[in-house]
Amino acid sequence: MSADATSLLRHRPFLAFWLARVCTASGFQMLTVAIGWHMYELTHNVLDLGFVGLVEFLPRVLFMLHTGHVADRYDRRKVAALCQSAQCLIAVALVLGASSGNVTREMIFVLAFLLGSARSFEMPTTQALLPNIVPTALFPRAVAASASAMQAATIAAPALGGLLYAFGAFWVYVPTAVLYAIACSLVLTLPSRQQPLTQGKATLESLLAGIRFIRSRPDIFGAISLDLFAVLLGGATALLPVFAKDILLTGPWGLGLLRSAPAVGALLMSFWLARFPIERNVGRIMFLSVGIFGVTTIAFGLSTSFWFSLGVLVVLGAADMVSMVIRGAFVQLETPDEMRGRVSAVNGLFIGASNQLGEFESGLTAHWFGTVPAVVLGGVGTLIVTGAWMKLFPSLAQRDKLH
Incomplete structure (x- = not known):
């Protein structure tokens, strides 16, 4: 193992951050x-299942500008801990409702909205927090290690949640609340920021600063928009x-195996x-990985072999992780610390929109053209976007280093 990797493993604030990510990601997957x-x-x-997902996503659109401003104005450690405490209380409410048999459809919608709000x-707070707790030299490794926490939770937590639910909803909600409580405790051990980065009250100008910053940096705008359109078409x-x-x-x-396969590739x-x-x-490696994402999407759409499809999805997940x-790492390192919360909020909306709208786009094109043509056309669209973005953002394609 390299010296830098060993340094990251010995970096106690990062280990606390990583464990908190594992707990919150696992808790959310089990809760979902x-x-x-x-x-x-x-x-x-x-x-109603579709409405639950929509209700959870709605706060990301409604509060996008405010979430970034909060992350840049207040102590990110305390903001993240407060959000995790809120999610813990949501799980506790479900524990009480499940134990008394009083959980209703309307109650789930309300709690889903509160969960999405928290x-x-x-999300933008924890993304902006990571550069504050690790040295710049270790940051690319820290991003990859942090992503591994999410992927591990994506693989294991849903299965664990389903297994526990067999014994009753109560047995899922209780450990979920415990996981959020542990995450909150871990985040509070991180070093705190001495003063807010953004002074004064929230104004329309300060709220929109993240969007203006992204628009003024072609490489950052190109990287974020590439993900939006590539995943939108290729998902x-x-x-x-x-x-x-x-x-x-x-x-x-x-x-279940097909759903887990991309996460396995991403985790590895x-x-x-x-x-x-x-x-x-x-730059070249990023565009190459998006191109591989498109090619593997086409291969999956054309496959009639279960095991080949499984392998293709593993490669797809690995390419997406690169x-x-x-x-x-690039977006965080190129963004000044006082802007990271607002930029992360916009980036988070793009990612969420690509995933949500991507599912809608897949269903719509499958309805129009058929399932296999829809997936193949999506992969072709990803390749077209990749080529177009290399022409539109040549400095991004030719970029040598992250920072």
Whole structure:
């Protein structure tokens, strides 16, 4: 193991941050599984499941400008801890409701909105917090290691949540509350900022500063918008149930493996990047990884072999992780600390929109053209966007170093 990787492992503030990320990501994944299953048990209405996701996403749009300003004005450590405490209380409310049998459809919608609101403030805050607790030389490794926490939770936590739910909703909500409480305690051990970076009250000018900053930096705007359009067109997650049942002729277990495969590839790649970070030709490697994402999307759409499809999705997840780590490290390092919260809020909205709208786009094109053509066209669209962005943002494509 390299000296820098060893230094990162010995960096106590980062270890506390990483463990907090594992706890919050696992808690959210378990909570999402339990809430969805609980809602379906109550109403037996598939449309309600879609509304739960929409309600969780809505605060990200409503509070986008304010979340970034809060992250830049107040102690990020305390903001993150407050958000995690709020999510802990949401889990406690579900514990009390499940134990008394008083959980209702309306209650779940309200709690889903509150959960989405807490996460809307937590996400840009924690993203902007990471550069404050690790040296610049270790930051690319820290981004990769932090991403590994999310991917590990994506693989393991949903299965654990489903297993615990078999014993009753109460048995999912209790450990979820504990995980959020642990995360809050860990975040409060991080070094605090002595004074706010953004002074004064929130104004329209200060709230819009993040958007103006991104627009004034072509490389940052190119990196963020590349992810938006590439994932928007290339995402095929929403169609996995159709592939599992009708094309690959497998059952629910096969669908579970297909869903986990991209996260497995991303997790393995994050481990590799944490030890061997990309230090040169970052622009070309980022565009190459997005291109591989598009090619593997096409290959998945054309595949009729379950095991080949599984392998392709692992490669897809690994390629997406390379792009995400480069983009995340580059945007944070190129953004002044006093702007990181607001820039992260805009970036978070782009990522959320690409995922949510990507699922809608996949469903719509599948309805129009069929499932296989929809995925193949999405992969082709990703390749077209990649080529176009290399022409539109030549300095980004030719960029050698992150910072």
